[in-house]
Amino acid sequence: MKAALQAYHARMQRVLDHIDRHLDEDLDLDTLSGIAAYSKYHFHRQFTATFGLSVHRYVQLARMKRASFRLAYRDDQSVTDVAMDAGYEAPDAFARAFRQRLGQSPSSFQKSPDWEPWLAAFGPLDDARSKLMHKTFTADDVTIRDVPATRVAIVEHRGDPATLGASIQRFIAWRKAAGLSPSTSPTFNVWRSERRPADPADYSVDLCVGTDRPIDESDGVKAGEIPGGRCAVLRVTGDTHNLEPAALFLYRDWLPQSGEEARDFPIYCQRLMLYPEVPESEAAADLFLPLK
Known part of the structure; x- marks a missing residue:
């Protein structure tokens, strides 16, 4: 059956x-x-x-x-x-x-x-x-990498996730004006809250693009850094709009059994293949859990 x-x-x-x-x-x-x-x-x-x-x-x-x-x-x-x-x-x-x-x-x-x-x-x-995208992850899907530090420009989204689209628009418009194409400058999301906090106003995520250029913070864009170090990395393909199941697997299942300890930096992802530039089933992201 x-x-x-x-x-x-x-x-x-x-x-x-x-x-x-x-x-x-x-x-x-x-x-x-x-x-x-x-x-x-x-x-x-x-x-x-x-x-x-x-x-x-x-x-x-x-x-x-x-x-x-x-x-x-x-x-x-x-x-x-x-x-x-x-x-x-x-x-x-x-x-x-x-x-x-x-x-x-x-x-x-x-x-x-x-x-x-x-x-x-x-x-x-x-x-x-x-309904058909309940991906089952295993420990074999996780690799541990030494990740270099990456300087980034950040557009912060703070508030109801229903308004995230407006922040994404602002982020894309800024990076286009700066000439930072996704094909040459990596795209990151750093989650600083749960995906669905009890109060939607507490939702917090940083939209980031890798760049070594000086940042004019008067544009509402901040300069920052994703720190280097060891990370557990899990690749997700297809349903990359909702990375919560993958994050839960890393925190709830993989981490306790691995003998590793999480570092004091939030879980984040690098967007590798972006919809609608590729079909939705071919979108891909690497999820990073920083380790000590």
């Missing part, structure tokens, strides 16, 4: 990975059922039962989520370009669907996103994806 369930999950995971990698293509029922190796009628029922969304709605939400990321975080694409990439033949049809889903026009969202409706709109998609 367990082997049969694993095989079933593997089929469905193939479908999600195919959708991620081919959002620009025609993702019809015949194509996706073939990926799953089911009849299209049986596949449609199974997909809905597994994920709580129809195939059509899942694809729509995945395309709309990518479109919203491009509008918010990339300034090299027009609303028309984003609409075409999202599978709409005309910008006005995209604008209607976008407004219905997020309560803002694409151009308004591009200038000033309202992130709370965004979180609500894509909650069903993230819930669906999480």
Whole structure:
């Protein structure tokens, strides 16, 4: 029974990975059922039962989520370009669907996103994806590295995680203006609070880019350093929006059994492959637990 369930999950995971990698293509029922190796009628029922969304709605939400990321975080694409990439033949049809889903026009969202409706709109998609993404980590997945110190520029986010998107926008805009591309300057997140503190106002994370340049702190960006030293490192691929399960594994499971002791610096990650530059299933991050 367990082997049969694993095989079933593997089929469905193939479908999600195919959708991620081919959002620009025609993702019809015949194509996706073939990926799953089911009849299209049986596949449609199974997909809905597994994920709580129809195939059509899942694809729509995945395309709309990518479109919203491009509008918010990339300034090299027009609303028309984003609409075409999202599978709409005309910008006005995209604008209607976008407004219905997020309560803002694409151009308004591009200038000033309202992130709370965004979180609500894509909650069903993230819930669906999480059903097959319960990654099981083992001690063999963890390596211990001597990490060099890295000087960084920091945009601090302090407050409700629902407003994190605005801080990410500010961070991306600053690093673009500074010419610090993710392909040449590493991206880090340093968590200084729990992911879901009892009071959302206590949420705290530093958005960092590695650089040796002098930092003009009048821009609201601070100079800092990620200290060097020994670290337990765990690579996460796919669902890198929520690294809490990986962090819990390191703290709760790996650390007590390893004989190691945590150093007095927060757990942090380096973003290696970023969505939407790569399909969501190919996003990757290394999680670092500093050790004594």
